Amino acid sequence: MTLTQEAPAHPKQGKPAHHQASLIVQGEDRTGIVAAVASVLGGHGANIVSLDQYSDNPQGGAFFQRTVFGLDNLQAALPEIEHDLDTRLVRDYGLTYTLRDLSVPKRVAIFASKSDHCLLDLLWRHRRGQLPVTVAMVISNHPDTAEEVRSFGIPFFHVPSMGPDKSAAEAEHLRLLKDNVDFVVLARYMQILSGDFVENVGVPIINIHHSFLPAFIGAGPYAKAKERGVKLVGATAHYVTENLDEGPIIEQDVVRVTHADTAADLMRRGADVERSVLSRAVLWHAEDRVIRDGNHTIVFA
Template sequence: MTLAQDAPARTPARKPDPHHASHRASLIVQGKDRTGIVAAVGAVLSSHGANIVSLDQYSDNPQGGAFFQRTVFSLDNLKAALPAIESELKARLAEEFDLRFTLRDMSVPKRVAIFASKSDHCLLDLLWRQRQGQLPIKVSMVISNHPDTAEEVRGFGIPFFHVPSTGPDKSAAEAEHLRLLRGNVDFIVLARYMQILSGDFIAQVGVPIINIHHSFLPAFIGAGPYAKAKERGVKLVGATAHYVTEDLDEGPIIEQDVVRVTHAENAADLQRRGADVERAVLSRAVEWHSQDRVIRDGNHTIVFA
């Protein structure tokens, strides 16, 4: 096992990010629908002088179906008030309504580790968007099984770790991944990371993992998918961002998109168009996840985009 870290001399200045409101928090509520949930949330927040900035909710059946709600509220003394708000929400929502909820200070960006291989289009797009203040995240590190992107990542002021992963036994590489990640990240993004994560790693890492991959109608698996798509006369090229589970590429979908292509475009054209869609879809998925807009429910998602 070899490990290379590029320690940046400085971190590039970031532009002000409107998503990082210093006095805003997000509240995610889910569980069985029943009368009074919205009123209870409003009562707790108003009792602490909070102002609701936005509220989105969805119920798949108002007669006892599944209920989901995302509320963003502002409060001048937010950090000091959050423990009391959380305690009162627990009493009202968890104990009275048997609901699950999460409460988060939105001024603290979520920490993310990006996994990449040789393809850099998704990786560099995320790093650029973070530097421009377009994504409310903090990229804690980039981990790659190839050293190819080390210099470019270093230019963004992000630590780069080269962890080779070869052969059928990935246990040594995954052990090193866990050592680097534990306690340092809130979620992981696979930005065209061309390695399969084991179920043991997914269980141990303990944070959500977002993946991006191409989407074709029909699907083409294995090497050279764009060449196969050209041979078949594909008319749509797309991408899917989803959460990672033990079932390969079958986790809950966060975002998808497609572009129309024609017979005049060759395999390289299709790959370029596909890369454009992958960048857009992955960046939206990362943004929505980092803003607590995605609620997982079994193998599907509710996305308040």
């Protein structure tokens, strides 16, 4: 196995959310949850910037809430806020929560193959400050995109993955990712990840699928779509699970096509949809706007 690392530079990061934090709360719906959250935050002098909530059944159903709040000296105050949230939300209401300082961008690794449209779109958006993440590395089973990735100042690793046995490649992937990333994005990475890898990587994985799932699985999806005379092509961004292309869906979109469009036209238009769907999914995940609930998602976009 060959391993090539391009020297990292210092890419521009997304604009930091100074003194702001996100609070994600979920559990069984009960009277008083929103008031309890506001009471804890208000007690620490925090200002609620935005609040979104959803309940699938107000009579004891599942409750989800995303709150963004601002507070001077946020980092110093977070331990005390967590202590009070443990008391009010966990002990009194039986809820779970996550609290994160939004000024610290999530670290992402991007996996790619020869197709570069999703990869380069993410890197361009990141350089423009449109994605509040730190791109820790790009990993590819082909060296084709090394020079273009280098131009963005991002570390590039070539890890070949050939044949039915992917264990050596996946072991190298895990070594590179360990303690270095908060999530992984498959930007048209044309390899199937094993169940062992998904279980051991320890962070969420987002994939972009070249169809409005489920449809036209396997190779040559746009040629198959042309043969069937489709009137829509689309893309689906979803979390990866051990079951191929069956993970919780984050975002989907479609574009209309006609009988006059060639397979190449469908591929071009499909690539546009893939880029936009994947970038939205990555943005929403980076901003803690996606809450997983079994095989479903609640997206406060």
